[in-house]
Amino acid sequence: MKILFLCNKSPYPPIEGGPLAMNANITGLLNLGHFVKVLAMNTNKYIVNPDDLPDDYRQNTGIEYVYNDLSIKPLEAFFNLFSSRSYHVERFISKAFERKLMEILQQDQYDIVQLEMLYMTPYVETIRKYSDAKIVLRSHNIEHLIWNRITQNTRNRLKKAYLKTLTRKLKKYELATLENYDGIVTISNNDAAFFRSTGTKTPITDVPFGVEISRYPFENRKYEFPTLFHIGSMNWVPNEEGIRWFLDHTWPGINNKFPELKFYLAGREMPDWLTKSKINNVVVLGEVPDAKEFITSKAIMIVPLFSGSGIRIKILEGMAMGKAIISTGIGAEGIDYTKNENILIAETPEEFLNAIEKCISDREFCDQTGNHARKLIEEKYNLKIVTKKLEAFYHTILEN
Numbered sequence: 001m002k003i004l005f006l007c008n009k010s011p012y013p014p015i016e017g018g019p020l021a022m023n024a025n026i027t028g029l030l031n032l033g034h035f036v037k038v039l040a041m042n043t044n045k046y047i048v049n050p051d052d053l054p055d056d057y058r059q060n061t062g063i064e065y066v067y068n069d070l071s072i073k074p075l076e077a078f079f080n081l082f083s084s085r086s087y088h089v090e091r092f093i094s095k096a097f098e099r100k101l102m103e104i105l106q107q108d109q110y111d112i113v114q115l116e117m118l119y120m121t122p123y124v125e126t127i128r129k130y131s132d133a134k135i136v137l138r139s140h141n142i143e144h145l146i147w148n149r150i151t152q153n154t155r156n157r158l159k160k161a162y163l164k165t166l167t168r169k170l171k172k173y174e175l176a177t178l179e180n181y182d183g184i185v186t187i188s189n190n191d192a193a194f195f196r197s198t199g200t201k202t203p204i205t206d207v208p209f210g211v212e213i214s215r216y217p218f219e220n221r222k223y224e225f226p227t228l229f230h231i232g233s234m235n236w237v238p239n240e241e242g243i244r245w246f247l248d249h250t251w252p253g254i255n256n257k258f259p260e261l262k263f264y265l266a267g268r269e270m271p272d273w274l275t276k277s278k279i280n281n282v283v284v285l286g287e288v289p290d291a292k293e294f295i296t297s298k299a300i301m302i303v304p305l306f307s308g309s310g311i312r313i314k315i316l317e318g319m320a321m322g323k324a325i326i327s328t329g330i331g332a333e334g335i336d337y338t339k340n341e342n343i344l345i346a347e348t349p350e351e352f353l354n355a356i357e358k359c360i361s362d363r364e365f366c367d368q369t370g371n372h373a374r375k376l377i378e379e380k381y382n383l384k385i386v387t388k389k390l391e392a393f394y395h396t397i398l399e400n
Contacts, residue, residue, distance in 0.1 A: 192204050225360075300359050
């Protein structure tokens, strides 16, 4: 098959959730012998120098970029309040991107055009005009549910009212476009069930994030124990929101009971309030050169998320590397886990404290939890198995 990926950000380098998920599909399909072409937005939010990409990746994907400024423009955002259009989506509409897409579709014929995330949906009309390809939405999250949870957790009344308006319009757009695709591929079974509940006639399947097992070291169990860590892009609102809650409500009690325990924070776009903070035994590293090396070097992953949907790629990566993970239920949402066997679930400061105490007081339990997590990845999230499911779905919609 010939597959064209339209990406709202560069899938390479795969250093955060979205690019990791995109790149997994791209790599998996290439490994199965399919022809893959990538057209991606290069944005101020996630800028990539094309010259830094490995030669073989550029050759295998034929990747091309179109720059798009995603900065929030106050005047445009204000006038959008008086329209029915979603401002979340409007920011991804680019004439330059559309022209490049038209050029690519006129140069070659594709069997599948895969839209990576909802924000590529505005280009459906162009695809229909210039191609007979089947259009598949790869839904990384149910976008309006993320923003609904963020809105509910916002205390500022004015901001809450503004976010409520944005979320309402995003929801209307997301649900109204379900019939525009030939197929929908969600990243979790929960998200697939939600879309099916709307009554859409569009074929839907769930294909989780696929892990290339060989790329995730597991045998070397030398790590700093006991330690806590979190890794995630802090320009994603749910991550910042969760860490702020953890530091405000949970960390004081943990630090009081375990005064020598350190909590390491890594990830892109650390906000000033974190980088300038002086919280006892909280080490703010910012973006680290090698995420896998960082994860390997620490003991217990902390994921205090209270908004979001889809699936948390960093949890699956941590599981692949045999880490004990303590997460909220929302953080672990979409993962086929067994509580207290391959992951620990905590919702309150007291539950986080108890789970942390259980892990650091019994290293064997900590390691065993990581072993079970690794086994889950090998059995259910192996890239080859996952990609074959995606491939089968493509064949199904191509036959219709």
